[in-house]
Amino acid sequence: MKNPKPLKLRRSKISYAKWGYIFVAPFFLVYIVFSLVPQFLTIYNSFFENYRDGLQQIGPNFVGLENYKTLFTPTSDGEILVLKYALNTLILWILGAVPQFVIALLLAIFFTSYRLNIKGQGFFKTVIYMPNLIMAAAFSMLFFTLFSRVGPIQALLTSWGVIDQSFDFFSFKITFPLLLPIFAYCLITALIGGIQMFDVPQVLTKGNGVPNGTTRTMVMYLNNYLTNKDYGMGGAISVIIFIITAVLSGIVYKMLTKQYKDPARKRRERKGNVL
Amino acid sequence: MRRSLSDNTKGRIKLIFLRIIVYTILVFLCILCLFFFYLMIINATRSNAQLATGFTLLPKEHFIDNLVNAWNDSSINIPRGMLNSLIIALSSSVLTTYFSALTAYGIHVYDFKGKKLIFAFIIAIMMIPSQVSALGFVQMMNKLHLTNNYIPLIVPSIAAPVVVFYMKQYMESVLPLEIIDSARVDGSNEFLTFNKIVLPIMKPAIAVQMIFSFVASWNNYFVPALIIDKAEMKTVPIMIAQLRSADYSKFDMGKVYMFILLAILPVMIVYIILSKSIIKGVTAGSVKG
Numbered sequence: 153m154k155n156p157k158p159l160k161l162r163r164s165k166i167s168y169a170k171w172g173y174i175f176v177a178p179f180f181l182v183y184i185v186f187s188l189v190p191q192f193l194t195i196y197n198s199f200f201e202n203y204r205d206g207l208q209q210i211g212p213n214f215v216g217l218e219n220y221k222t223l224f225t226p227t228s229d230g231e232i233l234v235l236k237y238a239l240n241t242l243i244l245w246i247l248g249a250v251p252q253f254v255i256a257l258l259l260a261i262f263f264t265s266y267r268l269n270i271k272g273q274g275f276f277k278t279v280i281y282m283p284n285l286i287m288a289a290a291f292s293m294l295f296f297t298l299f300s301r302v303g304p305i306q307a308l309l310t311s312w313g314v315i316d317q318s319f320d321f322f323s324f325k326i327t328f329p330l331l332l333p334i335f336a337y338c339l340i341t342a343l344i345g346g347i348q349m350f351d352v353p354q355v356l357t358k359g360n361g362v363p364n365g366t367t368r369t370m371v372m373y374l375n376n377y378l379t380n381k382d383y384g385m386g387g388a389i390s391v392i393i394f395i396i397t398a399v400l401s402g403i404v405y406k407m408l409t410k411q412y413k414d415p416a417r418k419r420r421e422r423k424g425n426v427l
Numbered sequence: 428m429r430r431s432l433s434d435n436t437k438g439r440i441k442l443i444f445l446r447i448i449v450y451t452i453l454v455f456l457c458i459l460c461l462f463f464f465y466l467m468i469i470n471a472t473r474s475n476a477q478l479a480t481g482f483t484l485l486p487k488e489h490f491i492d493n494l495v496n497a498w499n500d501s502s503i504n505i506p507r508g509m510l511n512s513l514i515i516a517l518s519s520s521v522l523t524t525y526f527s528a529l530t531a532y533g534i535h536v537y538d539f540k541g542k543k544l545i546f547a548f549i550i551a552i553m554m555i556p557s558q559v560s561a562l563g564f565v566q567m568m569n570k571l572h573l574t575n576n577y578i579p580l581i582v583p584s585i586a587a588p589v590v591v592f593y594m595k596q597y598m599e600s601v602l603p604l605e606i607i608d609s610a611r612v613d614g615s616n617e618f619l620t621f622n623k624i625v626l627p628i629m630k631p632a633i634a635v636q637m638i639f640s641f642v643a644s645w646n647n648y649f650v651p652a653l654i655i656d657k658a659e660m661k662t663v664p665i666m667i668a669q670l671r672s673a674d675y676s677k678f679d680m681g682k683v684y685m686f687i688l689l690a691i692l693p694v695m696i697v698y699i700i701l702s703k704s705i706i707k708g709v710t711a712g713s714v715k716g
Binding site (some may be wrong): 168169171172174175176178179180182183186188189190191192193194196198247255258259262265276278279280282283336386387390391393394397398 | 450452453456457459461464522526527529530532533534536537538539540543545549552554556557558559560561562563564566567579582585586591617622695698699
């Protein structure tokens with residue numbers, strides 16, 4: 153007996169394919185107009201000088217890579233600003249992400265360990281997730297107020313002790329290597345998020361990155377240019393941010409696709425048994 | 428499996444010991460998370476004079492005073508800001524969830540040329556930070572005279588790659604193609620099938636994504652700050668940032684705490700009411716079939 157036709161072919165007597173296009177159309181239309189075109193505009197802008205000098209509008213004049221050169225030129229103090237801000241972003245990110253990872257990993261272990269059988273997980277998860285919801289601007293404002301001269305922290309001069317716990321789960325030695333791919337993925341995704349750090353430092357330091365520009369992140373730098381309508385330099389820094397992110401995203405993507413190839417599948421692939 | 432009695436007891440004691448440590452850490456984290464909320468609420472109940480005297484853990488009686496002052500403040504119109512934020516966030520989240528479900532449905536159910544490419548494209552753009560398009564976006568809106576207008580803040584939410592991805596994953600586990608086929612046999616056209624049959628099935632995913640996109644939109648500071656500068660159109664985050672730039676010494680600190688409290692309250696309420704379904708929903712899309 154002949155092999156019966158696969159289900160797909162039998163169904164496609166009437167082709168519904170065009171509906172596929174119709175359904176995804178709104179997404180792509182909006183994306184192209186509001187995201188893709190602006191992205192190209194940004195890159196395009198980076199090759200022009202385009203800003204206001206007092207009341208005069210300078211440009212747009214084509215200057216090629218001039219803006220990029222300016223970005224990497226040291227100031228009178230001899231520091232290259234964009235590198236300084238990139239470093240700031242990195243430092244802020246490390247200070248934030250590392251504890252985040254440690255705690256997240258710890259919590260994951262706590263909540264999934266059968267031996268421990270922690271009760272009230274719902275409550276804990278709810279409460280611990282709450283800070284995530286806070287508007288970054290409000291959060292920074294809150295911190296500023298609490299830590300200010302007239303705030304309660306000055307009055308409360310104690311420091312939170314560091315709790316030093318060492319766990320000796322024998323199973324941890326086995327689970328940790330398995331976690332590594334996901335760990336690396338989270339790491340890089342957090343890195344991408346960290347590069348976009350804006351709300352908190354901006355509000356906390358009123359856009360100035362005091363003291364001495366040490367808390368100005370790269371996106372704050374971008375925002376400065378945007379508010380001054382300096383489209384040329386703004387474009388250049390945007391492109392740099394984008395390149396960094398693209399490289400990191402490429403790495404994440406590679407890791408994502410690697411994850412799905414477990415050893416059994418690899419063996420079958422080599423034997424040619426995979427569908 | 429036979430174990431000697433002492434081994435068993437030792438094991439159990441170790442377990443209880445570990446449990447105590449773990450619970451301690453968990454409680455500690457909870458306190459950490461809640462502490463600043465608590466401080467903020469307490470301080471919102473004190474007057475400016477009381478706040479200057481220092482630090483206390485107990486609430487005082489000025490909650491209503493601060494509330495009235497903050498609500499009626501002349502330079503920062505919080506009620507208006509909250510209304511603006513609400514309009515934007517609500518429209519944004521509805522559009523995002525509906526169109527993402529639509530797009531995911533299109534990719535899930537229909538087989539058309541370039542389908543794989545389109546899906547890969549959607550995944551790829553998930554990783555592009557929004558700041559890259561920000562400059563061009565602002566420029567474009569300025570040229571189109573769409574500044575101080577909510578359209579550039581609401582319409583782009585139709586294209587949300589992360590949500591599409593989530594919806595697609597969810598559909599893979601709950602939406603077998605047979606349902607669509609039987610709907611077709613019953614004479615329903617494609618749009619009807621989507622709206623009347625598929626959407627109700629997608630309710631959990633839609634609910635979760637609506638909450639997430641509402642929160643994201645409500646808390647969004649970067650783009651609205653670039654588009655809006657007319658006072659009566661400002662959203663809550665912009666106003667809070669304004670607070671920071673204002674002259675500090677002249678400020679009624681009780682009012683400031685109240686402002687902050689008001690800014691985050693709506694989201695907190697929504698979250699506390701719906702937290703169970705959020706936690707369930709986050710994992711809902713990841714279980715395959």
